Amino acid sequence: MVQLQPKLSTDIWTNATWKQFLAIVDDPDYAKTKGYYFNGQMKIETVEVAPDHASDNGIIHVAVTLFCALKGISLKGLINCSYRKTEVREAQPDSSYYVADRISLAPQGSSIVSLDQTPPPDLAIEIADSSLNDDLGKKRLLYEDLGVAEYWVVDVENTQTIAFQIVDNGSNRITQSQVLPGLNISVLSEALSMSRQMDDSQIVAWLMTNF
Structure with missing residues (x-):
């Protein structure tokens, strides 16, 4: 049997x-x-992935990429990339970024990123639809230990972005990005809210005006 x-x-x-x-x-x-x-x-x-989750993920990625392009900030973005510290921790943020001089450290290849050899990204983002409490709680502790410089949680239901700066294995709420100088987090939240009524091209045009 x-x-x-x-x-x-x-x-x-x-x-x-x-x-x-x-x-x-x-x-x-x-x-x-x-x-x-x-x-x-x-x-x-x-x-x-529900439509709002997918849309918000796309809007945030476009916003980050557009901001860096307009400001002349080097950027390497990775979508759904897994980061592994052997026998210790693993995470798979919805998106993550290596910024400025650290883009040379961004991993390549077809294997899970080994944090035994590769430094963590500067920015990790989780899109929270039904997982908001966990993303703000235990996952935030995970990303603190992972060693990213900044961690964002996108609250799909309330169309807002909640950002944290991570320093010395602890995190503090911020209203302006530290790894992307000059980027106000409120602009991202406003773009998410507008995306419920406007198409993507309109959102990009609005972001370009604000950036």
Whole structure:
């Protein structure tokens, strides 16, 4: 008689060893999920992206890229890139960026980024639809330990961007980006709100005027 394996609980933090975590993220059945590991716990997030989540992710990426292009700031963006510190932590932000002189440190290739050899990005962003409390809570602690300089959470329901500067393994709320000097976080929130009524080309035109 074949014994069925218990179904994994997704979208919640569960106790797991590093070996158990790797077994899940390497399982083809979970190929379309996002994996996080922190303090002896893992979270496997199912990827069911609703239109507002997808739109906000696109708006933020365009806004960051456009701002840097207009301001002459070098930028390398990575969408849904996984960062792994072996046996310690793993994260897969919706988007992440290496900025200015650090773009030379941005990883390349087809493998998960190893933080054993590669420095973390300057900016990590999570788009929070149903995961807002976790993104502001445990994931923020994860990104503090990951060593990014700045962490943004996009609150899809309330069309706002909540930004944190990370210094000495702690984070502080900020209203202006420190890794992208001159970028007011309120402009991003306003663009998200406007995107509910306007098309993308109108949003880009408005951003260009503001930047």
